[in-house]
Amino acid sequence: MGAIPLNKRLVPPTGEDRIAAEFQIPYRQYLDASASLVAEPPEFARNPGIMISLYRAMTLSRIFDAKAIALQRTGQLGTYPSSAGQEAIGVGYASAMQAVDAMTTTYREQPAQLWRGVTLVELLRFWGGDERGSDFSVPREDFPVAVPIASQAPHAVGIATAFKLRREPRVAVCALGDGASSKGDFYESINLAGVWQLPVVFIVINNGWAISLPREKQTATETLAQKAIAGGIPGIQIDGNDIIAAHQVCSEAITRARSGGGATVVEAVTYRMGDHTTADDASRYRREELVSAAWKLDPLARLRNYLANRQWWSKTDEEQLIAECREKVEAAVAEYMKLPPPSPADMFDYLFETLPPALQWQRKQFTGG
Ligand SMILES: Cc1ncc(C[n+]2csc(CCOP(=O)(O)OP(=O)(O)O)c2C)c(N)n1
Numbered sequence: 001m002g003a004i005p006l007n008k009r010l011v012p013p014t015g016e017d018r019i020a021a022e023f024q025i026p027y028r029q030y031l032d033a034s035a036s037l038v039a040e041p042p043e044f045a046r047n048p049g050i051m052i053s054l055y056r057a058m059t060l061s062r063i064f065d066a067k068a069i070a071l072q073r074t075g076q077l078g079t080y081p082s083s084a085g086q087e088a089i090g091v092g093y094a095s096a097m098q099a100v101d102a103m104t105t106t107y108r109e110q111p112a113q114l115w116r117g118v119t120l121v122e123l124l125r126f127w128g129g130d131e132r133g134s135d136f137s138v139p140r141e142d143f144p145v146a147v148p149i150a151s152q153a154p155h156a157v158g159i160a161t162a163f164k165l166r167r168e169p170r171v172a173v174c175a176l177g178d179g180a181s182s183k184g185d186f187y188e189s190i191n192l193a194g195v196w197q198l199p200v201v202f203i204v205i206n207n208g209w210a211i212s213l214p215r216e217k218q219t220a221t222e223t224l225a226q227k228a229i230a231g232g233i234p235g236i237q238i239d240g241n242d243i244i245a246a247h248q249v250c251s252e253a254i255t256r257a258r259s260g261g262g263a264t265v266v267e268a269v270t271y272r273m274g275d276h277t278t279a280d281d282a283s284r285y286r287r288e289e290l291v292s293a294a295w296k297l298d299p300l301a302r303l304r305n306y307l308a309n310r311q312w313w314s315k316t317d318e319e320q321l322i323a324e325c326r327e328k329v330e331a332a333v334a335e336y337m338k339l340p341p342p343s344p345a346d347m348f349d350y351l352f353e354t355l356p357p358a359l360q361w362q363r364k365q366f367t368g369g
């Protein structure tokens with residue numbers, strides 16, 4: 001039994017009715033699964049230097065991801081959420097931002113964080129349980145990842161409000177999941193973003209799953225992008241595994257926000273290739289065929305084929321890049337391993353300016369002093 005299509009559920013207008021409102025949700029894709037161009041691409045897609053830099057970033061992220069999972073499996077990292085399969089949208093929106101912009105994000109956005117300048121060591125530190133990994137050396141004003149679902153959406157609205165009040169030409173970019181788009185925080189955020197015409201862009205990373213809950217059980221809307229309409233802002237759906245669409249559509253939305261044109265919701269359709277986190281076993285609720293079908297849409301292979309088809313990328317280039325990324329990741333792991341572990345007392349020390357008496361007691365029990 002499939003979902004009832006939206007148009008069947010709409011109240012059909014009778015002879016007495018006029019139309020109160022109408023909307024459309026555009027869908028953008030340039031590069032299809034076979035790496036063929038299906039629409040006239042924007043200028044940057046013809047530039048090998050730009051396209052290769054996007055590919056390099058996506059590859060580094062994929063290689064880091066595999067290593068992080070291996071580290072967790074061998075007891076050297078905490079619970080880790082894989083971003084495999086989501087590299088195009090992550091690198092796409094991050095590369096559309098300017099350094100002065102600010103990002104609030106969920107926990108699966110390593111591809112975007114790396115592009116923004118968060119280091120591999122900082123990522124390892126954070127996922128190793130050391131909060132100092134969130135003290136980013138480069139994107140100082142990007143927020144630490146939000147593990148509470150959708151709490152970063154109102155944060156982005158707050159940041160965008162500050163940018164607007166200070167008349168700074170800066171944009172807040174908020175990445176959140178399909179599951180997060182069901183939360184009140186999201187609806188409240190798009191509402192304020194619309195009514196205050198804020199410089200904020202919401203990137204809804206629709207990876208098909210909220211842990212074990214599939215997209216079709218998440219919401220009855222046909223697209224997640226159309227939720228924007230309720231906030232009075234535009235929504236667009238894109239092929240989130242197409243780096244050209246990801247970079248282009250996010251650039252358009254960010255540019256519009258920067259120039260006073262207000263907010264946008266971009267829904268990026270992608271797929272969570274891995275388990276929800278290393279603490280999950282997706283084979284218990286997800287058929288293997290779904291995952292193998294999704295691998296055929298792999299954003300990394302798609303971009304590699306696009307580059308190779310234009311003679312911009314050879315087998316040797318690929319081998320060199322993989323070796324280079326592995327070296328970078330291994331060097332970061334070696335540095336991470338040498339870092340002294342954080343003090344467990346830290347969990348008491350950074351939440352309150354003055355520790356409440358009950359926690360003072362706990363801290364004393366814990367540290368013995
Ligand atoms: C406020 C809150 N409720 C519940 C959870 C438990 N939880 C962790 S991840 C997750 C699913 C989120 O799915 P989605 O937004 O699609 O992001 P994805 O994990 O797919 O990247 C839930 C419900 C949480 N972290 N925070």
Ligand SMILES: [Mg+2]
Nearest residue numbers: 177178209210
């Ligand atoms: Mg999801």
